[in-house]
Amino acid sequence: MKQNWYKILAVILMIYIIIAGMLIPIGPGIVGVSHGNSSSIVAGESITLKVNGYNAHYTSGENKAFLAVKVKDDDSRYTIAANNIQVIDDQQMEVTFTIPSTSPFNETKEAGLFIDNELDGFAILPSAVFINPIGKIQDGAKWQRDQALNLHARPGLRFPFRNILIETIRNTHYHVSIWMAMFILLTTAAVYSLLAALKEDPIYDFRASSITSIAFIFGLMGLATGSLWAKYTWGAFWTNDIKLNMTALSMMIYAAYFILRSSIPDEEKRAKVSGIYNVFAFVAMIPLLFVIPRLQDSLHPGNGGNPAFGGEDLDNTLRMVFYPAIIAWTLLGFWIANLYYRFKKLNYKYLFESV
């Protein structure tokens, strides 16, 4: 029972991440707006935007709508409130804005749409419309400068709404955490490999190779799930995204590890050679997965030059499931690796000791 604690923990965490990861609702958001034929409005005209919400409750509670433009010159936000809001149903409403004829900016600017609901809190759609001021600038325009919008906070336990991602933000707990677990597994495998290369005992090689196998399987899981997700997010199963190609490269390096192992029949020699190769593969993986993706932009969510999670991208509700998910996948990996290790040990015993 004592050595089974991590298996029990793995099962409990697995149940938790699947239930919490799938059942916590996504916060309200705006999927998109539709309006006439042109995506830009000229100052002085009015526009009616048909807002498509997600998980929203427009029919209950008071709604407010704003268009907001960020102006870099004076580093402030200009807003106008909607002059008419017509709620169609819970997920749809029509908002009418009259753009003042004078604007505090002199070039076409993108305006974000803020929808505030008493119950749901606020939702933002960046670049909802483009506003063309036709060169008219005047101070004292009807745009409100840096006005407090008095938005309602989002209540309850909810995953954040992200456009395009929507429900697939839940993949953070499955696709993203499997990569983290793979990295933890490979780190331990590299340590065991070093021991296998230095020491005579064959069990280090069994540990190292079994952990590397399951880490490789985790890598394949990451690639397969990411590929499916990419099809419905980026439009293709495989893109030239830097992270994808670098991961594929490091997976190939590890695939060569297994080929190398199978090509050496002598147990002792295999332990030494593959142990050293594994350490090299691990060292090669670090720049491929952690350095090169930081030098280029990636399509991955949360990546803008730097793939580390910023405060904006991983909020506390996601963290509540994401960190346990890393532990759960890691423990599951060690569990399966342990089974494989025990098999290897028995196989060795049978081959060399019983004869």
Next chain:
Amino acid sequence: MNKEKNKRVLTLIMGKKTRLLVLSLLLTHTAMAQDGSSDFFTSIGKIYVVVAVLLIMFAIIVGFLLFLERKISKLEKQITDESN
């Protein structure tokens, strides 16, 4: 002898099961594709993408366990053959 036969039958069924699973997955996929291309996976905020991700992960883990099981059965067979 009987044991061996049983095993052979078992692997045959196992093979058939996996084949059936793959076939049914393919069929459901084509069925989904017929009613409006990618509508199924993009419906309800793409929640089925997450479901499919979980299924893929489960399938790959089970696949690895089956691989392990086959190795263990082979060793088991070797040991029983030798002791006989």
